[in-house]
Amino acid sequence: MICIFIVNSMKTNQNAFFFILAAVALVFLFLINLALGSVSIPVDTILSGLFTGEWEKSSHREIILNYRFPKSLVAVMAGIALSLSGLQMQTFFRNPLAGPYVLGISSGGGFGVAILLLAGSFLGFSGMVISSWATAIAGILGAVSVLALVSLVAWRVRDSMTLLIVGIMFGAAVSAIISVLAFFSEAEALKLYTIWSMGSLGGLGWNQVGLLGLLLAIGAFPLLLATRSFNALLLGETYAESMGINPVRLRWLVIISTGILAGSITAFCGPIAFVGIAVPHLARLVWKSADHRILFPGSALLGAGLLLLCDTIGQLPGSAQTLPINAVTSLVGAPVVIALVLKRNFSKEF
């Protein structure tokens, strides 16, 4: 009854209703994510602990504050970052299949980390002493350089299908280089890289979480300033230009923003598949809008929620082990993308 009442009264403002719903779901998922794991901790214990600072068991305090809370925060941030970069790539390239993965940004990030971890022994520093800061910087540099190469090509071709092929080719080439590096590298380094490539939201200290938050803010800030431009770009570059938008400036904004967002997440958490492609489509489905004033926050909310959900699923088996996040997002994300592709007029409804 209450639900029906809310739906009816909000009919005039459905968008707001879905935002509230998504936000409530996000909080809910966040708490579930905190509560579940190898040891399940009741939500009220967590809440009282967080708000009063007094914990019944010090082990609970330890688990929540130093392990689960940062991990949940990272899940939220990664969801936001990947969804935002996916959305801006899709609008910018006017291609519903664009995303950090397809255009090789994540492989670029992987490439940066691979050079650091795998080629480290050749270059004279051991894989063991590399700080997470170095990993992050390597990831961002790799991501930005691959994206710059792809957009250099985009500059000339302007055709989204060609660009897609180019992006995939870059990804393939980069993967090949990583394979070569892996072949010649030592077992220790290889293991580090393999684990990194499976993706993990956990294991980051508060310092890294803080840095990630900072990078997220830096990467997302330009999007706020360019919402107007992204909306105009929906009609294509010629129209956007006729409405006073500078496409060259916007291109660099997209490159820098996506590079920082997707690059830093890939660097800290490893590659996380599908979130970047699938979430913007989910947001379009939910809000039935093409307006970036709605899609940016909408994608961010849904992305954060989806990654929290995936992470929760990953630790549900109940053991101390969690499934690699990359596998879970692919399992959840792939059906979404397939369902969308099978939908009629998919490319036109984009």
Add this chain to the structure above:
Amino acid sequence: MDQVLTGKNLSLGYEKGQDRKVILSDLNFQLYSGQLTCLLGPNGVGKSTLVKAILGRIRPFEGEIKLLDKSPVDYPREKLSKKLSVVLSEPIIPAQMTVEQLVGLGRTPYLKWSGTLSELDRKYVNEALAATKMDFLRKERLGELSDGQRQKAMIARALSQDGEVIILDEPTSHLDLVNRHEIMFLLQDIAKNQDKAILVVTHDLDIAIETAHQLWLMNCGSPLIAGLPEDLILNAQINELLPKDRFFFDPKRGKVNLRSEDSGWEIQGSEDLVFWLEKALRKRKSTFRTEERIQVLENPFRIQVGDRIYHSIAEFFEESQTSLG
């Protein structure tokens, strides 16, 4: 009626390294506010090049274009977009967008970074929707509109951008007959009522003659001809558009016609009826020759050949196969 856009001794083309490829030279034109102007010319004559130059995307090799007081290339991008808006032939349509949102996009150059419309912006959007009679569809999604409605929505968007000039590049090329007329008459209205200078690039000579206040004719190797459509017809300059050996513009009918070769027949009767019968005969590439007199009679329509009478052209053809052959 002010000159909003003028071209003087323009020479346009593209540069590739050191090479200059001149596509158009010695162009002179004036675009007036309050008028609908149609630009006609065969494919490849350089209409798009001219449009690009007007949009400030290429710099003229020689001569000058002036939009109000300066050349389009000299405007800052955002300023130019407040003077000039465009409608292209095949827009990229975000299906989820509503008509109202699309028209709102026209306000982009006036908005702050977030893209939120102010009261004033909304007023312009409403006016544009009213002028294009799209009011009743304002909440409709673009994916659910017909092609004609969608193009009208694009025109409303261009209108809400509130420039002095609107340029439309083949806006009706994939629309049906009724929609083509409707859109062109709509543009005529907008030009008159809102004192806009509207330039439409089109291939549709009939509708252009019907609706335009001014025609610009372009043909390879000859200067741009501008004038009232009716003047161009009466002084036969409209034939510049056509390959002269095969086609001509029939000023009586207002249509392009095939040049007639010597026919092997003679038809008598009222002019209209003869016209259509000859048309039908020519279409058949009829090889028949007859010395007999063909007469077309009115009320009811019939064709008399000698003492034989036919009640329709089809019947005449059927019979003539055997008897006249």
